[in-house]
Amino acid sequence: MSTMTDPQPQGFRLGMLISDTRYRSYTFQFIALILLIVSIAYLISNLFANLAANGLDISWAFLGEPAGYDINQRPIEYTSQSTHARASMVGAINTLIVAFLACVSATVLGVIAGVLRLSNNWIVSKLMSAYVEAFRNVPVLIWILIIFLAMSNAFPQPRAFRGETPDATMLFDAVAFTNRGVYVPSFVNGAGSAIFWLVLLASIIGVFAYRRYAKNLLFKTGKLLPTGWPSLAILIVPSLLMYFVLGQPVTLEYPELKGFNFQGGVHMRLSLIALWFALAIYTGAFIAENVRAGILAISKGQTEAAAALGMRPGRIMNLVILPQALRVIIPPLISQYLNITKNSSLAIAVGYMDITGTLGGITLNQTGRAIESILLLMLFYLIISLSISAIMNVYNNSVKLKER
Amino acid sequence: MKKSVLFGALAAAGMTAGVAGAATLDDVQARGVMNCGVTTGVPGFAEPDANGVWQGFDVAVCRAVAAAVLGDSTAVEFVPTTGKTRFTALASGEIDMLARNTTWTFSRDVDLKFEFTGVNYYDGQGFMVPASLGVTSAAELDGATVCIQTGTTTELNLADFFRSNNITYEPVPIETGSEAVQLFLAGSCDVYTTDRSALAAQRANFPAPDDFVVLPEVVSKEPLGPLVRHGDNEWGDIVRWTLNALITAEELGVTSDNIEELSAGTNNPEINRLLGSEGTLGEMLGLDAEWAKRAIAAGGNYGEVFEGNIGAATNIGLARGLNAQWTDGGLIYSPPFR
Ligand SMILES: N[C@@H](CCC(=O)N[C@@H](CS)C(=O)NCC(=O)O)C(=O)O
Numbered sequence: 001m002s003t004m005t006d007p008q009p010q011g012f013r014l015g016m017l018i019s020d021t022r023y024r025s026y027t028f029q030f031i032a033l034i035l036l037i038v039s040i041a042y043l044i045s046n047l048f049a050n051l052a053a054n055g056l057d058i059s060w061a062f063l064g065e066p067a068g069y070d071i072n073q074r075p076i077e078y079t080s081q082s083t084h085a086r087a088s089m090v091g092a093i094n095t096l097i098v099a100f101l102a103c104v105s106a107t108v109l110g111v112i113a114g115v116l117r118l119s120n121n122w123i124v125s126k127l128m129s130a131y132v133e134a135f136r137n138v139p140v141l142i143w144i145l146i147i148f149l150a151m152s153n154a155f156p157q158p159r160a161f162r163g164e165t166p167d168a169t170m171l172f173d174a175v176a177f178t179n180r181g182v183y184v185p186s187f188v189n190g191a192g193s194a195i196f197w198l199v200l201l202a203s204i205i206g207v208f209a210y211r212r213y214a215k216n217l218l219f220k221t222g223k224l225l226p227t228g229w230p231s232l233a234i235l236i237v238p239s240l241l242m243y244f245v246l247g248q249p250v251t252l253e254y255p256e257l258k259g260f261n262f263q264g265g266v267h268m269r270l271s272l273i274a275l276w277f278a279l280a281i282y283t284g285a286f287i288a289e290n291v292r293a294g295i296l297a298i299s300k301g302q303t304e305a306a307a308a309l310g311m312r313p314g315r316i317m318n319l320v321i322l323p324q325a326l327r328v329i330i331p332p333l334i335s336q337y338l339n340i341t342k343n344s345s346l347a348i349a350v351g352y353m354d355i356t357g358t359l360g361g362i363t364l365n366q367t368g369r370a371i372e373s374i375l376l377l378m379l380f381y382l383i384i385s386l387s388i389s390a391i392m393n394v395y396n397n398s399v400k401l402k403e404r
Numbered sequence: 405m406k407k408s409v410l411f412g413a414l415a416a417a418g419m420t421a422g423v424a425g426a427a428t429l430d431d432v433q434a435r436g437v438m439n440c441g442v443t444t445g446v447p448g449f450a451e452p453d454a455n456g457v458w459q460g461f462d463v464a465v466c467r468a469v470a471a472a473v474l475g476d477s478t479a480v481e482f483v484p485t486t487g488k489t490r491f492t493a494l495a496s497g498e499i500d501m502l503a504r505n506t507t508w509t510f511s512r513d514v515d516l517k518f519e520f521t522g523v524n525y526y527d528g529q530g531f532m533v534p535a536s537l538g539v540t541s542a543a544e545l546d547g548a549t550v551c552i553q554t555g556t557t558t559e560l561n562l563a564d565f566f567r568s569n570n571i572t573y574e575p576v577p578i579e580t581g582s583e584a585v586q587l588f589l590a591g592s593c594d595v596y597t598t599d600r601s602a603l604a605a606q607r608a609n610f611p612a613p614d615d616f617v618v619l620p621e622v623v624s625k626e627p628l629g630p631l632v633r634h635g636d637n638e639w640g641d642i643v644r645w646t647l648n649a650l651i652t653a654e655e656l657g658v659t660s661d662n663i664e665e666l667s668a669g670t671n672n673p674e675i676n677r678l679l680g681s682e683g684t685l686g687e688m689l690g691l692d693a694e695w696a697k698r699a700i701a702a703g704g705n706y707g708e709v710f711e712g713n714i715g716a717a718t719n720i721g722l723a724r725g726l727n728a729q730w731t732d733g734g735l736i737y738s739p740p741f742r
Binding site: 056068069070071072079080081152153157159179180258259260261263270271348349351353357361362365366367368370 | 487488491492495511512515516517545546547548549554555559560562563564566567573574575576577578579587590591592593594
């Protein structure tokens with residue numbers, strides 16, 4: 001057939017770019033692309049020309065200058081003599097810390113609330129509706145401020161812990177709740193602690209391996225191994241043995257009131273807690289709705305069929321409904337994670353030094369390098385958002401309906 | 405603030421070259437109001453009163469310029485700015501001048517490209533603590549939690565002070581002065597630090613001012629003054645010489661009470677040049693002969709503005725100190741009107 005209708009290839013003529021339908025669309029797309037590039041190039045060169053005319057040259061040299069300001073939460077080494085680039089890095093890590101904490105807690109909260117909202121128990125389901133509606137419909141900035149102000153007024157000052165009969169005492173002599181944050185004990189790693197942590201890590205991997213083995217055994221032979229206590233044993237026994245064999249290499253350092261503040265332990269600042277909790281409960285409410293939608297998308301026949309097989313309601317949810325619902329839940333979950341990361345830039349409202357606070361705040365202000373700082377900031381959020389999307393897409397592909 | 409930066413960039417991208425040196429005076433006169441950047445609220449310096457009318461020591465400078473340029477000291481649109489937003493507001497043209505406890509520094513003048521038009525208050529950074537802490541010197545503040553406003557010279561001085569004294573602190577960065585005060589009063593920080601004039605002003609409005617002490621140390625020089633954008637020297641001259649007019653008026657004994665009488669002509673030629681009954685100073689500025697007369701009449705001379713807003717008779721109770729006229733041993737000194 002092809003020999004009949006197709007004209008013999010006659011070699012390429014320039015006119016075919018317009019007249020030949022095979023090439024025409026490419027031609028026009030190519031022209032459009034060139035025009036787009038030219039106009040963008042014009043805008044950019046015009047921008048630079050005008051910036052130069054105003055004496056505003058683009059220069060990145062400020063990143064290498066000493067920052068001159070201090071940052072309270074420093075996950076990496078930083079002093080006021082470190083560079084602006086370093087300050088931006090501290091801010092970036094702080095953004096990632098709060099975004100990670102909030103993503104994890106929002107997911108846990110959202111899944112629980114979403115499942116419970118469908119509960120047959122009237123009180124539970126109504127409570128969850130109230131949670132979702134209350135938190136979804138008030139701006140997250142307000143929640144950040146409410147939590148921050150509530151905590152800074154409810155918790156005592158460090159001074160209240162002082163004296164013979166203090167007004168406030170530490171929880172279990174280990175955790176101090178103050179209006180400047182929560183102080184918890186921290187680990188002090190002595191000699192041999194690395195071995196201990198490795199054993200602990202190996203045990204955790206061991207637990208997963210065991211559970212996988214038990215599941216495969218169940219599917220292959222129908223033999224049901226207990227998973228509860230063996231998991232616990234795998235997790236605890238080797239680490240505990242190692243801990244004493246190595247002579248207790250890891251000890252706890254307790255916070256202690258010294259001078260104006262508690263010293264020692266880990267200081268979780270009020271700003272971090274307020275931002276984290278607010279982002280978590282606010283976004284948790286959205287995730288709850290995603291989860292509810294995901295569950296409702298699974299036909300009721302699945303539940304009934306599973307029940308007919310004699311499964312208990314908890315197992316029906318965990319083994320039949322949720323795994324299928326995930327396919328519906330994950331795509332919107334990605335955008336919730338992106339929202340958390342982007343909303344974390346409200347940090348300055350409570351003085352949390354994220355990247356918007358350091359690079360986009362103090363550095364921008366003290367150096368006056370607004371355009372450079374904002375460009376870097378955009379680049380940072382873009383990279384983080386794209387990375388989250390990429391990771392979640394990989395996960396989505398692994399749970400989505402396998403077509404065979 | 406981010407928004408205005410981006411809009412600024414877009415606007416810059418959309419324009420053809422040659423925008424520098426726009427005539428602010430023409431813009432202001434065409435608009436009929438002057439946009440003046442002030443604080444979000446510091447008692448005595450810039451704060452709306454019960455009727456929503458802005459009052460204060462910095463506000464008076466804005467009003468004087470508006471009176472000189474527009475003939476109406478109320479033709480001012482006050483734009484509250486924070487330590488972080490003030491420079492963007494000025495650079496982007498959102499405000500025509502900034503009078504907001506702003507320290508004249510090298511980098512702001514040279515690198516950020518602003519023009520400081522004088523000093524209306526010679527200040528220095530200080531520390532305030534609750535009296536109950538029993539602290540008597542800033543050297544005892546090791547480990548303290550300190551509330552600071554971000555985007556200020558305060559936070560840089562603070563880092564330098566603690567570093568050079570080899571002591572540590574926990575900074576709590578805050579956007580506005582009123583939030584900082586709130587946290588300080590709630591005990592979220594042990595120390596509040598900013599310019600000493602602002603410390604005195606804010607302390608005066610605490611529920612119990614006597615429960616707080618300002619430590620004796622002055623850890624920096626903070627010459628505070630009004631500023632405009634680089635590149636429009638005519639406008640810069642107007643703001644500079646309006647402030648100088650207020651200062652010279654005090655030096656020459658021109659007050660809001662006797663200004664009418666003196667402007668008819670005196671036997672002091674400098675007063676005559678200042679008030680426009682002699683010479684063409686106003687014309688040289690691109691204004692009329694009575695510009696300085698209106699500026700002074702708006703709120704009185706420098707001394708009157710000082711005493712009326714922050715001086716010994718007010719509850720803020722600042723002494724003139726460094727801000728006395730040079731003839732009284734202070735630093736307030738205007739070049740001659742000639
Ligand atoms: N003089 C310093 C500090 C200026 C400053 O921010 N002062 C505070 C003192 S409270 C202020 O005016 N705050 C008022 C506000 O936040 O609007 C500078 O120029 O950086």
